[in-house]
Amino acid sequence: MANKNLNQAKNAKKDEFYTQLVDIENELKHYKVHFKNKTVLCNCDDPRISNFFHYFSYNFEQLGLRKLITTCYKNQNRDLFCQNDSERAIWLEYFGDRNGNRVPDPEEIGIHYFEGDGDFRSKECIELLKQADIVVTNPPFSLFREYVAQLINYEKKFVIVGHQNAITYKEIFPLIKENKIWLGYGFKGGAGHFISRYEDTATAGDHREGMIRVSGVNWFTNLEIPKRNEELILYRKYIMEEYPKYADFDAINVDKTSDIPSDFYGVMGVPITFMDKYNPRQFEILNCCEPCIDINVLRKREGFREYPSRQRIYNGKLCQKTYHRILIRRRQASQSQLYAQTEMSMPMAAEDPKAYNQNQ
Ligand SMILES: C[S@@+](CC[C@H](N)C(=O)[O-])C[C@H]1O[C@@H](n2cnc3c(N)ncnc32)[C@H](O)[C@@H]1O
Numbered sequence: 001m002a003n004k005n006l007n008q009a010k011n012a013k014k015d016e017f018y019t020q021l022v023d024i025e026n027e028l029k030h031y032k033v034h035f036k037n038k039t040v041l042c043n044c045d046d047p048r049i050s051n052f053f054h055y056f057s058y059n060f061e062q063l064g065l066r067k068l069i070t071t072c073y074k075n076q077n078r079d080l081f082c083q084n085d086s087e088r089a090i091w092l093e094y095f096g097d098r099n100g101n102r103v104p105d106p107e108e109i110g111i112h113y114f115e116g117d118g119d120f121r122s123k124e125c126i127e128l129l130k131q132a133d134i135v136v137t138n139p140p141f142s143l144f145r146e147y148v149a150q151l152i153n154y155e156k157k158f159v160i161v162g163h164q165n166a167i168t169y170k171e172i173f174p175l176i177k178e179n180k181i182w183l184g185y186g187f188k189g190g191a192g193h194f195i196s197r198y199e200d201t202a203t204a205g206d207h208r209e210g211m212i213r214v215s216g217v218n219w220f221t222n223l224e225i226p227k228r229n230e231e232l233i234l235y236r237k238y239i240m241e242e243y244p245k246y247a248d249f250d251a252i253n254v255d256k257t258s259d260i261p262s263d264f265y266g267v268m269g270v271p272i273t274f275m276d277k278y279n280p281r282q283f284e285i286l287n288c289c290e291p292c293i294d295i296n297v298l299r300k301r302e303g304f305r306e307y308p309s310r311q312r313i314y315n316g317k318l319c320q321k322t323y324h325r326i327l328i329r330r331r332q333a334s335q336s337q338l339y340a341q342t343e344m345s346m347p348m349a350a351e352d353p354k355a356y357n358q359n360q
Helices: 001-011 021-028 053-058 123-131 141-153 165-166 173-177 272-277 295-297 335-342 353-358
Strands: 040-043 067-071 090-094 107-111 134-137 157-163 192-197 211-215 217-221 267-271 283-289 292-294 311-314 317-321 324-328
Touching: 021 053, 040 053, 040 090, 040 123, 053 067, 053 134, 067 123, 134 295, 141 157, 141 165, 141 311, 157 165, 165 173, 165 217, 165 272, 173 283, 267 272, 292 295
Parallel strands: 040 067, 040 134, 134 157
Antiparallel strands: 067 090, 090 107, 157 217, 192 211, 267 324, 283 324, 292 317, 311 317
């Protein structure tokens, strides 16, 4: 249901939902070492209402920041639910507390007017981006691809909110695979509540007044965090019948990250939620795709549901596509051990970019 909210936001370009201070604090407490002497840019944030501006201005001294820049898109009115109806926007800069009261007072905040509308892609905004060391915000989901591409292009460090489905985007996945982006600590229970006027379709238990619940939301970053070094404890044993092979990729299917077998060194397809547990020293990422499994194999499995829309013929056999899978491989074993154990050929199909692109 909550994904419906996000899809609605994406389709209708409804990007007006706002991050709670508590969620920002919960994530950024893991990154404090990175901020000393740094210029932080929040470039999708009306500084007058953004909790990102609030967090960095109130924690300016504690983090040891050099400068905070916050830019607003179009709107100049002090209204949380931005109508984007004004063509000129403002940007603020803050150099920290000057009068010793540890509060960012209005006279300590420099207000500047953009010539244009404050679009993060505009020349003026790019000039501010160039000054920044670290960009931190929740950008418009509808422009996530472009937003990340710009950060990578200008070689910026960042911590930003996005949806886990972005992992599968053909512009984003190569960055994940090459360890140029990874997931942060995330939202409690894999879902975030955002301040919004959009209709909330969350169930009664999950509903919070004035908010929408978005499941699958996460933080994307390229800043080093301890979480990346934590090893995933594997306790399941590999049993051939429990891990069917794909018909179109030389790999086995693993439905849940916790089911990754401890004694298997071949290629495995795991759900995208695996990225939350990914340690690049433990696993290698090979591809992202929607592989298919022989329907006769699936029909023998308990609780199996047929989805005719996901079925297709592969090599003369009726198969059903899984949802997106990340193809991974354990790093510990040597290549020869790896292939001797699994009797698999080198995963050419798994590494074939053409096959990957066709699945996008
Ligand atoms: C998901 S909201 C998050 C707002 C704020 N960063 C927060 O987390 O509370 C995304 C924001 O990006 C703004 N936005 C949309 N298109 C933009 C653009 N092209 N350039 C800059 N900001 C944009 C929207 O007005 C919206 O306020």
